[in-house]
Amino acid sequence: MRLSNELFAERLGIGVRTVAGWHQKPTLTPKSEMQQLLDTAYEQASAAVRARFAELVGEQPSEPAEPAFDSATTDQARAAAEQRLSADPHLGDALEWLDEHAGWEPGTSRRKVAARLATVDAQALRDRGVLRGKVSQRQVTQALTDYYGTNLAGHGLYSARYGESGQAATCILTRPEWLDLGTHLRTEADRLKLGQGATDAPTRLDGPATDAAVRRLAETLELGTRLVNMPLYRLRALDIERPNLGGTLGVAPFVHYALTMDLLEGELLDALASGAPTTPGQLPLRDQYLPxxxxxxxxxxxxxxxxxxALCAIARPSGWHGPADYVLLVQQRSGNVLNANRQLAVIPKGFHQPVTDLRADTPVGATLLREMEEELFGRDDIDNTIGDQRSADPMHPSRLSEPMQWLMTRPFGQRLWLECTGFGLNLVSGNYEFASLIVIQDEEFWDLYGGQIEANWESSNLRRYSTLDPELLTELLDDVTWSNEGLFAILQGIRTLAEIGGQRVNLPSVEWELK
Structure with missing residues (x-):
């Protein structure tokens, strides 16, 4: 573009010192927020500017991609989608649920989804996903703060100061007594209970809600997204008295969530990506479900x-990396998941749901142990998106992975520690979030099994950080691609680990406040 540092900084809307720093350190990788600004500038540049840039970096100049269109391939994909519409029992559950709650005659939703499928443009959906991915956590938080305000006695939106000058704001609605819980999971303090009746929440769909549900199913078919109608625990009442974690649960089918509350995030992201207003009255689904x-x-x-x-911290002995520390694991969520896709999150992360026993699976610790097996230790057999669950007890000691068996051979709390660090309600989609900390305290685990830890399909990549690197952790907390619940969990996890980690940690300070 042949602009000075000052003019280029003005064009991007950033500081001149940042641009000057790129010149001084050309191998430096900009943060994700800056990369998005640079991507936009490149996309808006003329062909001549792109050609000069390509010459400088030794690449061929990129040409605008022509959409690939193969009618035979498209017809085959559409036929496969329609076959799935007829044969997939989980989609059948979704269609039946939609007919019932929209007040339609049986078969109506199938016809509507088939008709919508004929108009879906897969490339447009992928382009939409890219645009959604460019909306930052800070934009989402600000939009929801403006939509809801903070006028609810005793509650506030979780925010925190960290390190020397870092500040984070989230749209997690919480209370002071819901934070720093110190709840030891898998003990008597982990006491969520199944309520009598355990029924689904009442829901009636009409107008924009039915259209959005039909569109979700058509897009699911077109993109081949996994949709499995397993039961979820719905929170009906909360009873938290530090350190006891109590409450009443019911059960709801996943398709209820997928066709209603889960659509609120996409509606908001699309509005923010396009510059549309996000005030009350402008978001029809939010206005109906969570006004x-x-x-x-x-x-x-x-x-x-x-x-x-949960933030997962694994003790690591001293070695080439330096003194003994904890390894912290952070994931970037895959674009193939329905929840928090393409965003940073702690790992493990999963829906609170029963597997085979509605009553025995209610503790939060049960979900975290199962998610450790699935997301970190390679237990595909308990991933309900891959196959049906036929085991009477998937978490029976004889079925555990080798790493989990090793952890569980000692009394709970000696090698493995699970603690709930906070609770909140996520304004993005109304979800409840149990932020937790998993600590593997025996450093022998890392020598034995560190090489076997591998994220599953729900992650696009897995990162590790040392608890003795406060500078890099501060940069991690600065990243704008965090999900709200992920940022909530890592801040609370770091805050707790700083208190119990001893000489293995040198962490940024974290002080929360409610706004």
């Missing part, structure tokens, strides 16, 4: 699904 903070906290009057997610 105000009173609706957010009226748990038994709506579907409040959610789950547990």
């Amino acid at each position: 105000d903070l009173a609706a957010v906290t009226a748990l038994d009057d709506r579907l409040c699904a959610g789950g547990a997610l």
